[in-house]
Amino acid sequence: MSMAGVVLAGGKSSRFGRPKMFEEYKGVRFYEYSINALFNSGVESIYIVTNDQLAPSFKNMKAKIIIEDESHHGPLYALSYAMRTIQDKDWFFVLAADIPLVSTDFVREMCTLAEQSINDIIIPITGDKEQPLLALYHHSCLPIALELLAENRKSMRPLIEKANVKYVHFSSDQKDFMNINHQEDLTQIINKEIT
């Protein structure tokens, strides 16, 4: 079994107001947290998937950069583009750069689940929230994803509905899975209102 880590970092950040993947928490940029969580976790190689405008601003020796041929088509397109580009891996561990504080232990535990899995997708549930952008996707998802994209269906949801999905419950620090969409979300973490 071989696995690639895929950091999704090519969104518009329209709610945040500036490219949020480059924001810092405790002196580390969001996308670097995602890379660090994947590093030494069982994932063999790490990729940042982004667009041509943002690409020059990523600086990290641990990850390679994949530049989408078309920008802003959303996470399903980004994942399928990564799967088309990286052809020698069975599994793709997706981490959204705007959920930066996930731990290596979480990634390791998910990787262990993939070893014996006959599923197409493994999705964690944290609290009562499904986390499709912190999930494992088998290469078998690619034809389904391409079919959906050809129908202009760009959300992850129809892929999840069509694929064979395993859900796994995680109880963890709320902060680990905090999704940063607005500047106030970051302020909340910094002010330790979320513990």
Ligand SMILES: Nc1nc2c(ncn2[C@@H]2O[C@H](COP(=O)(O)OP(=O)(O)OP(=O)(O)O)[C@@H](O)[C@H]2O)c(=O)[nH]1
């Ligand atoms: N590579 C890539 N990543 C994306 C794309 N769209 C969203 N993402 C990433 O997916 C994660 C979730 O994105 P969202 O917060 O839903 O969308 P966003 O465009 O970043 O932000 P909003 O404009 O505020 O909705 C973030 O880490 C984004 O960087 C895309 O088209 N390509």
